[in-house]
Amino acid sequence: MSLPLLEIADLHVRFPIRSGILRRETGQVRAVSGVSLKIARGEALGLVGESGCGKTTLARAALQLQPASEGEILFDGRHIKTRHDRSAFRRRVQAIFQDPFSSLNPRMTAGDIVGEPIRVHRLRPRREVKKRVAELMDLCGLPARFMELYPHEMSGGQRQRIGIARALAMEPELIVCDEAVSALDVSVQAQVxxxxxxxxxxxxLTYLFIGHDLSVVRYLCDRVAVMYLGRVVEQGPSDALFADPQHPYTRALIDAAPEPDPELARAHEVIPLQGEAPSPAAPPPGCAFHPRCPIAVARCSQEIPALAPVGAGHGAACWLARSSTGGTGQHDGKPVDLSPNPAQVRQEMHR
Amino acid sequence: MPLLEIEDLAIDLARDGARRRLVHGASLSVEEGETVAVVGESGSGKSLTALAAMGLLPEELSIGAGRIRFEGRDLAELTEEDRRILRGGDMAMIFQEPMTALNPVLSIGRQLTEGMRAKLGISKSEANARAVELLTQVGVTDPARRLTQYPHEFSGGMRQRVVIAMALACRPKLILADEPTTALDVTIQAQILALTAKLCRENGVGLVLITHNLGIVARYADRVCVMYAGGVVEAGEARALYRAPRHPYTRGLLDSVPRLDLDRSHGLHPIPGSPPDPMRPVPGCRFHPRCARAEARCRAEEPPAEVQDGRLFACWRPLPAPVSEPAE
Incomplete structure (x- = not known):
């Protein structure tokens, strides 16, 4: 298999909890516990989960904005260690965030916002910057007259387009989108x-797309990883994962997202998941999902299930998930290769 | 007689000596035990319409025209004192962010029982007993202990349950819920909506559900009212409206949502452009700059609301009605 563009191997991110006047460390929040992900060049990987599941911390770690407590992050096969690595990484990886208003400088015009990285990194000769900005804005569906506008003069959708144009100015290979369309109105969200x-x-481009809206993630991504309390509980090709979810949490998430069609939405009685996600400072023993799981058995409260294969490139961390080696029920716990399939990625890109 | 009837409501903003109309002739009615969803994007006027019904419009805003009736009584004719009694009594409201509805320095028990004692005229111990019962109903475990706690000791989902319990406390006939679950995670959102809908149905409470989520509308609403740029563009029975929208904006909204039940190649067909700035009024039909069907008339004249087969729509060039509408 060709080299993944981004590889995250057994990543842990822990935050200390300090208390008392001496600010002694009295505990830890395990935001990310042992996540491994690979993203092939040209692929879009979706990361879904509810608030507090660690998806944003994982994205921050992938962006080198948050040091890892343990584990490795490789970009294009290399560790990011030296200053030189870091500056190359900063150019080749860009991020788009949820709220474009807070990530754009209110005192700069759209043209300056998009042109700034080009000037700072000397990506174009000075006299060509303006032309390049116009090109980028056009690519993002913004007419050239927007160059003169300030962020407050634009709508949410237009601001998000400026955020995208600025990210593209660096000619990145990987873009991390953290809830990039979540704050937009329905009609504008579809445009973005x-x-x-x-x-x-x-x-x-290659995307790591973080979101909580399953239908948006499925629409944009080839593969999806579902996180619960700091771990990936299921990962697989979008179509397989949504058509045949193997982890009860994935199933609950899909069930909880109502279809915009009254016939379908009422066709089956939805049994909502009970309870709320536990705190990452005090995760329950065994499978973190077991207190809310409708099918949990004794083993689930004792041992943590590892991600095990349930289909082609599809894995689930559940003691009760089907095993791809035949039969249902308990698996042998062998590690699963969830590498993207390059042929499929190419096919998706030309869809 | 409908429980709540809003007729041709207009809401004006007075600022810097100028007057701007933010809501133009919105109409809405809710029957006992019925769930009516008001759908629209930001700035569509859906929240303002609800605030006006509650008599909670901020100072700069005022009702410029139209009528709001609750059980046949015109709310404009009531004294401020009568409105106060109605609010929190027969009419209750649930807001998006529960922290704005809860007082951070009072215990949950105090906040739940205060209204009950005033509106229902019951004793402290009766109110406490009812509070425990309500918290149990909305799925708060260990309710007796929880009553002594303060809002910050509750998670977001638990706070919203408390707010629902507060809304139900005085046995209202109507609840207006403004994006009640938007701030919550999807699995919690499903729990809370299923619960609210069930409690309203069981108690015959009319529910106005204000949301931008078309999936939620599809699952819970009996009737839908679609608002755009301050006006109602379409309204009708939920299934029929989703099956065959008559207004191009409703069609556009439905085509803008990615769906889990369709193949990924189905494609999204967004509405071009963005909603108009309410401070800069659009002549004619307010949707015309974004509408593929717009013609000269749409640019010049505002379309009146028209009713056909129980469906209301305001459009000069509506989409065709389905050939044979199955009996409802």
């Missing part, structure tokens, strides 16, 4: 989703 899909096709 389409824009992200088009840009990926045209520029061969």
């Amino acid at each position: 989703i389409n824009l992200l899909a088009e840009l990926r096709r045209e520029l061969g």
Whole structure:
């Protein structure tokens, strides 16, 4: 298999809890506990989960904005160690965040916001910057007159387009989108989703797309990883994972997302998941999901299940998930290779 | 007689000596035990309409025209004192962010029982007993202990349950819920909506559910009212409206949502452009700059609301009605 563009291996991120006047460490919040992910060049990997599941911490660690407590992150096969590595990484990896208003400088015009990274990194000769900015804005569906506007003069969708144009200015290979379309109104959200899909096709971009809206993630991503309390509980190709979820938490998430169709939405009685996610400072023993799980057995409260294969490139961390080696029930706990399939990635890109 | 009837409501903003109309002729009615969803994007006027019904419009805003009736009584004719009695009594409201509805320095028990004692005229111990019962109903475990706690000791989902219990406390006939679960995780959202809908159905309470989530509307609403740029563009029975929308905006909204039940190649068909700035009024139909069907008339004249087969829509060039509407 070709080299993944981003590889996260057994990543742990822990935050200390300090208390008392001496601020002694009295505990730890395990935001991310042993996550491994690979993203192939040109692929879009979706990361879903509810608040507090560690998806944003994982993204921050992937962006080198948050040091890892344990584990490795390799970009294009290399560790990021030296200053030189870091500055190359900063150019080749960009991020788009949820709230474009707070991530854009209110005192700069859209043209300056998009042009700044080009000037700072000397990506174009000075006299060509303006032309390049116009090109980027056009790529993001913004007319050239927007160059003169300030962020407060634009709508949410337009601001998000500026955020995307600025990220593209660096000519990145990987873009980390953290809830990039969540704050937008329905009609505008669809425009930005389409824009992200088009840009990926045209520029061969790779996405790590973090979201809580399953339908958006499924629409944009080839593969999806579902996180619960710091761990990936299921991972697989979008179509397989949504059509045939193997982890009860994935099933609950899909069930909880109502379809915009009254016939379908009422066709089956939805049994909502009971309770709430436990605190990552005091995770329950065994499978972290077992206190809320409708099918948990004794073993689930004692041992943590590892991600095990349940289908082609599809894995689930559940003692009761089907085993791809035949039969249902308990698996042998062998590690599973969830590497993206390059042929499939190419096919997806040309879809 | 409908429980709540809003007729041609207009809401004006007075600021810097100028007057701007933010809601233009919104109409809505809710029957006993019925769930009516008001759908719209930000700035569509859906929250303002609910605030006006509750008599909670901020100072700069005022009702410019139209009528709001609750059980046949015109709310404009009530004294401030009567409105106060109605609010929190027969009419209750649930807001998006539960922290804004809860007082951080009072215990949950005090906040739950205060209203009950005033509105239902019951004793402290009766109110306490009812509070325990309500918290149990909304799925708060260990309710007696929870009553002595303060809002910050509750998680977001638990706070919203408390707010629902507060809304139900005085046995209201109508609840207005403004994005009650938008701030919550999807699995918690499903729990809370299922619960609210069940409690309203069982107690015959009318529910106005204000949301931007078309999936939630599909699952819980009996009738839907679609608002755009301060006006109602379409309203009708939920299934029929989703099956065959008549207004191009409703169609556009439905085509803008990615769906889990369709193949990934189905494609999204967003509405071009963005909703108009309420401070800069659009002549004619307010949707025309974004509408593929717009013609000269749409740019010049505002379309009146029209009712056909129980469906209301305001459009000069509506989408065709389905050939044979199955009996409802």
